Amino acid sequence: MATEYDTAAKTDSESRRSFLKSSAALASIFVAPGVMLYQTSQAKSVDQAVDNSVRWGMLIDTNAMTESDVDACVSACQREHGWKDTGNPETDAQWIRKVNLLDRETGHKNSLPMMCQHCEDPPCVDVCPTGASFKRADGIVLVNKHTCIGCRYCMMACPYKARSFIHENLKDQLPVAPRGKGTVESCTLCVHRIDRDGANAVPACAEAVNSAGRKPIIFGDMNDPNSEISMRLAKLGAKKLRADLGLNPGIRYQGL
Amino acid sequence: MSSFMRYSELKVNSSRYWLVLGVLAVLVLAGLSAAHYMESEGHHVTGMNNQIVWGLPHVFAIFLIIAASGALNIASISSVFGNAHYKPLGRLSAILSLALLIGGLLVLLLDLGRADRLIVAITYYNFKSIFAWNIILYSGFVVVVAVYLWMMMERRMQAYSKPAGLVAMIWRLILTTGTGSIFGFLIARESYDSAILAPMFIIMSFSFGLAIFILLIMASFKLDNRILADCHLNRMRKLLGLFTAAIFYFVLVFHLTKLYGSQYHGVEHFLLVDGGIYTTLFWLVQIVAGNLLPLLLIYLPAFNQSKKALILACCLVIVGAFAQLYVIIIGGQAYPLNIFPGYEVNSSFYDGAIGSYTPSIWELMLGLGGFAASILIVFLIMRILPVVPEKLPELLPDNQAF
Numbered sequence: 001m002a003t004e005y006d007t008a009a010k011t012d013s014e015s016r017r018s019f020l021k022s023s024a025a026l027a028s029i030f031v032a033p034g035v036m037l038y039q040t041s042q043a044k045s046v047d048q049a050v051d052n053s054v055r056w057g058m059l060i061d062t063n064a065m066t067e068s069d070v071d072a073c074v075s076a077c078q079r080e081h082g083w084k085d086t087g088n089p090e091t092d093a094q095w096i097r098k099v100n101l102l103d104r105e106t107g108h109k110n111s112l113p114m115m116c117q118h119c120e121d122p123p124c125v126d127v128c129p130t131g132a133s134f135k136r137a138d139g140i141v142l143v144n145k146h147t148c149i150g151c152r153y154c155m156m157a158c159p160y161k162a163r164s165f166i167h168e169n170l171k172d173q174l175p176v177a178p179r180g181k182g183t184v185e186s187c188t189l190c191v192h193r194i195d196r197d198g199a200n201a202v203p204a205c206a207e208a209v210n211s212a213g214r215k216p217i218i219f220g221d222m223n224d225p226n227s228e229i230s231m232r233l234a235k236l237g238a239k240k241l242r243a244d245l246g247l248n249p250g251i252r253y254q255g256l
Numbered sequence: 257m258s259s260f261m262r263y264s265e266l267k268v269n270s271s272r273y274w275l276v277l278g279v280l281a282v283l284v285l286a287g288l289s290a291a292h293y294m295e296s297e298g299h300h301v302t303g304m305n306n307q308i309v310w311g312l313p314h315v316f317a318i319f320l321i322i323a324a325s326g327a328l329n330i331a332s333i334s335s336v337f338g339n340a341h342y343k344p345l346g347r348l349s350a351i352l353s354l355a356l357l358i359g360g361l362l363v364l365l366l367d368l369g370r371a372d373r374l375i376v377a378i379t380y381y382n383f384k385s386i387f388a389w390n391i392i393l394y395s396g397f398v399v400v401v402a403v404y405l406w407m408m409m410e411r412r413m414q415a416y417s418k419p420a421g422l423v424a425m426i427w428r429l430i431l432t433t434g435t436g437s438i439f440g441f442l443i444a445r446e447s448y449d450s451a452i453l454a455p456m457f458i459i460m461s462f463s464f465g466l467a468i469f470i471l472l473i474m475a476s477f478k479l480d481n482r483i484l485a486d487c488h489l490n491r492m493r494k495l496l497g498l499f500t501a502a503i504f505y506f507v508l509v510f511h512l513t514k515l516y517g518s519q520y521h522g523v524e525h526f527l528l529v530d531g532g533i534y535t536t537l538f539w540l541v542q543i544v545a546g547n548l549l550p551l552l553l554i555y556l557p558a559f560n561q562s563k564k565a566l567i568l569a570c571c572l573v574i575v576g577a578f579a580q581l582y583v584i585i586i587g588g589q590a591y592p593l594n595i596f597p598g599y600e601v602n603s604s605f606y607d608g609a610i611g612s613y614t615p616s617i618w619e620l621m622l623g624l625g626g627f628a629a630s631i632l633i634v635f636l637i638m639r640i641l642p643v644v645p646e647k648l649p650e651l652l653p654d655n656q657a658f
Contacts, residue, residue, distance in 0.1 A: 090305035090612070094605045102600040114595075114603070123444060129387035130380040149377050150369015152309040153387050159444030161593050161605065165309060165369060167300035181298045182369030241595055245443060256596075 055120075055139040056189055056250060057222035058206070059229050059238055062112045063255035064216035069209045070098040073113040073217075076208035080190065081177035086168075093164035093179075095187045096205060101256075110255065113205060113217075115187035116141055116162040117241060117249030124154035124163065133184075139222075139250050140189045148183040155184060159242045160249075162186045189250075222250065261344045263642035266480045273479060273635075280632040287625010290618040291366035299369065302619050307611030308589050313367040315581045316623030319464065320360030320630060321394070322435055322457055323577075325428040326465020328353040328401065330492075331408070332428075335421025341491060345473060347643040350405040352469055352634055353428075354398060359630030361394055363623055386437045393431040400427050409641075432458045439584065446523040447588035452513070456506040460577065463499035466492060467573040470566065472634060476644050483647040486561070493566050497554035500573060504547045507580075523591045526610070527583065534587035537579040546576010586613055 077096045078084055086092050096115040102108075118141045124133045125141065132148040135141045143154075143163075155163045163186040166179060173179050176192040190203035199221065202210070206217035220229035238252035266273075294302055304311040330349035334342040342349075365371055378395075381388045404424045407417040436457030442448040470492050477484040511528065514520040527534055550569040552559070559565035590611040595601070601608030638644055 088300065089604060090307065090606070091300045093306075097603050097605040097607075099596075099601060099603040099607050101596055104598060104600055110599075114605075114607070123442075125382075126384050127387060127441070128382055129385045129391060130376055131382035132380075147373075147376050147380050148370065149373045150371075151387065152369070153385070153438075155306070155309045156589070157442055157444060159593060160595060161306075161607065164306050165299065167305070168298035182295075184369070242444070 050136050050138045050195075052137040052139075053223060054221040055223045056118070056194060057139070057220065057229055057252065058118075058189070058203070058250065059218040059232055059252045059254065060112060061216045061218075061254045062110050064214065065112065065209065067098070067100075067111045069216060070111045070113050072208040073205035074098060076204040077115075077187070080174075080204035081188075082172065082174040082179070083164075083177075083185075088167075091165075091167040093166060093185060095164070095185070112253060112256075114160065114162075115205075115251070116189070117160050117247070117251045118187075118189055119250070120248035122247065123157040123159065123245075127153045127157040129153065136191075138194075140191050140194070141186075142188055142191065143184055143186065145178055145180050145183050145185075150182040150184065152184060159245055159247070262646045263344075263347065263644060264646050265640060265642055266476065266638045266644060268479050268639070270479075277632065277635060280628045280635070283628035284625050284632060286621045287363075287623075287628065288366075290621035290625065291371070294367070294618050294622070295371055302616045303614045304619070305611075305613070307606050307609075308586055308613035310585055310589065311613060312582075312586075312615040312619040313363050313622050314585050315578060316626055317360045317364040317367070318435060318585065319577055319581050320356045320363065320626060322432055322461035323464040323468055324353045324356035324360060324397075324461075325432045325435075325458075326461035326463065327356055327469050328424060328428055329462055329465060329495075330469060331404070332421055332425040335404075335408070335418050336425050341488070344645040344648055345469075345488075346408050347405065348473060348476070348638075349469060350401050350408065350424075351637050351641075351643050352472055352630075353465070354401050354405070355630040355633035355637070356465070356468070357394060357397060357401075358633060359626040359628075362629055363626035366622060366626075367619075386434055386441055390431070390434045390438065393427070393434050397424075397427055397431055400424050409643075428461075429458060432461045439588070444593060445588060445591075446514075446520055446594060447527065447584075447591055450510065450513070452506065452510050456503070456510060459499060459502045459506055460580070463496065463503055463573055464577045466496050466499060467570040467577075470496065471570050474563070474567065476638055477648070480644070482644065483649055485648055485650045486563075487650055488648050489563065489566060490560075493554055493560070493569070496569065496573065497551060500547055500550050500554070503580075504543075504551075507543075507547075519594075519597075522594070526591045527587055531587060531590070531610075534583050534590065538583045538587075541579035542576050542583060545572050546579055550576070 074096050081095060083093045083095055096113050099112055099114045101110040101112070118139055120139065122133070122135055122141045125135050128134075129151060130147045130149055132144040133141070133154045134144060150165070152165055155165060163184050165184050166181045169181050170179055177188070179185055190201065193203060194201040201219070203219055206219045209216050218229045218232055220227040222230055222233070224230060225234075233252065236254060238254045239256045240249050240252060302311060328349055330342050331346040331353075333339045334346050365374065377391060381391075383389070400420075401424055404417065404420040407413040407420045433454040436454035439448040440450055440453035470489065473484065474489070511524065514524050527538060529535060531538075550572045553565045553569040553572070554560060590613065592606070592608050592610065595607065
């Protein structure tokens with residue numbers, strides 16, 4: 001025999017069911033086109049592995065960059081990946097930093113953004129005992145946060161001081177940049193953008209300083225002779241930092 | 257005297273023995289709790305940072321690991337080179353070697369950012385990494401020395417102790433080469449990047465391991481009032497002098513080679529002239545206290561019969577060893593990377609600046625805990641297994657086998 005209580009419960013569950021139904025329908029109407037668009041906009045599908053037909057690189061024209069440009073690169077990277085200055089400069093992570101240079105002979109001053117140089121033969125990858133430090137086929141050097149044991153040997157081996165160790169507990173991490181205490185991290189060349197946008201991708205630091213009129217940071221495929229970066233490198237040349245080590249970095253600097 | 261050596265467990269039951277054991281156990285527990293604290297809080301509670309990424313725990317760990325390799329010397333000399341005088345001490349030499357290695361590995365492991373990922377470290381290997389090779393070399397060494405020890409102790413297996421000793425000796429030479437190469441292979445840092453670091457670490461291992469070994473046998477024989485004739489100590493005293501002089505030679509060649517190339521003048525000037533604590537440690541503790549004073553105590557006729565002088569020499573060698581490793585490991589990192597030659601450099605990430613490092617109490621506790629664990633293992637095993645000879649009287653003629 002149905003009690004008043006049962007009837008109320010039934011009405012409740014019916015209204016919940018219809019609410020769920022309509023929200024699911026609404027969600028599909030709004031989300032589905034997005035998913036479709038997202039898939040078609042992809043340069044490659046998510047299950048397609050990267051290959052070495054491309055090599056991502058970055059050309060930085062230090063003469064075209066002002067100090068505030070470099071600061072803008074740093075802030076953009078912080079916003080994109082969620083790392084920040086916590087007031088402990090010795091232990092805070094810095095994926096990208098502003099380096100100020102003074103040529104002792106000529107007095108020429110420069111500021112440039114300095115980060116992982118994404119070497120073709122990265123010493124950090126050579127020395128990593130577990131293989132957590134690795135280079136993707138498309139030239140991006142990354143750390144696998146699941147297999148990094150926090151030994152810091154890569155930091156000892158890196159000639160560019162590009163890597164940071166996470167010294168404390170973190171909160172409010174961003175989905176595109178998972179980070180974890182006790183592991184090592186560095187610039188990812190905004191790999192999440194590259195995997196999403198393919199050849200149209202622009203890393204956050206480049207996006208922050210490039211505008212319609214000027215482009216101090218050119219990002220692109222160094223394997224494609226017709227890409228902007230390749231043509232510019234062919235025409236004007238550029239410097240590899242610590243070229244003597246023979247690591248062939250993917251980040252190149254003009255104006256040094 | 258019988259034609260074979262008798263070994264027996266230490267029969268000490270004195271309160272002093274238990275007190276030593278208790279103190280060591282407390283140090284081990286303190287080390288473990290320091291490691292737990294560092295692990296749960298993160299490494300910001302230590303003195304280590306993004307400039308000095310390896311600190312005091314690594315000084316302790318590498319000291320213990322290379323001393324482990326050297327501690328096996330006495331066993332090797334008897335098994336491989338057939339020197340019967342050292343044979344009675346072979347078992348103890350192997351035990352000390354095992355214990356030091358375990359203590360060193362404990363410190364190295366517990367300092368990892370993710371020590372909980374031990375299983376990852378032993379299941380994922382990058383064979384181009386000297387560190388990965390070392391994981392295999394260190395764990396293999398434990399097995400090789402354990403087998404070797406068994407062959408020395410089990411009468412039926414003694415025929416095999418020579419080949420086992422040979423394997424153990426070659427293994428530890430490779431192991432110490434691997435440990436030296438952790439630094440030798442670092443092309444980017446001017447203070448390392450040298451093939452000589454590998455043989456230098458081998459000779460350091462001989463000296464540091466022997467210094468600990470001499471102190472250990474003196475302590476263990478005295479604890480149980482066993483006879484230990486001076487001639488045995490004198491042999492090792494001379495050996496220690498030789499190894500200490502050899503370290504001095506390697507350090508000299510290392511720095512002279514670096515001083516010859518002008519690109520290294522900066523780093524050499526830092527370490528040898530104006531590096532503050534590193535320069536002081538180098539000259540006063542490593543060279544004077546760790547090399548020259550022990551050589552005087554060993555070779556000067558006024559001291560060369562004195563046990564106290566020998567004890568002091570061993571202690572000084574150990575203190576010098578810590579200074580040497582501190583200068584190599586931490587001083588080497590403190591000097592900035594030369595990314596932009598010819599430029600004056602500064603940045604928020606300490607480019608161009610000398611790295612600063614003040615060891616924290618937690619790191620010291622972890623390091624001492626590892627050292628204490630090694631000694632604790634040795635003292636426990638000496639009481640459980642027959643590894644200490646019942647007596648070592650005056651030297652026997654060379655042809656008499658034990």
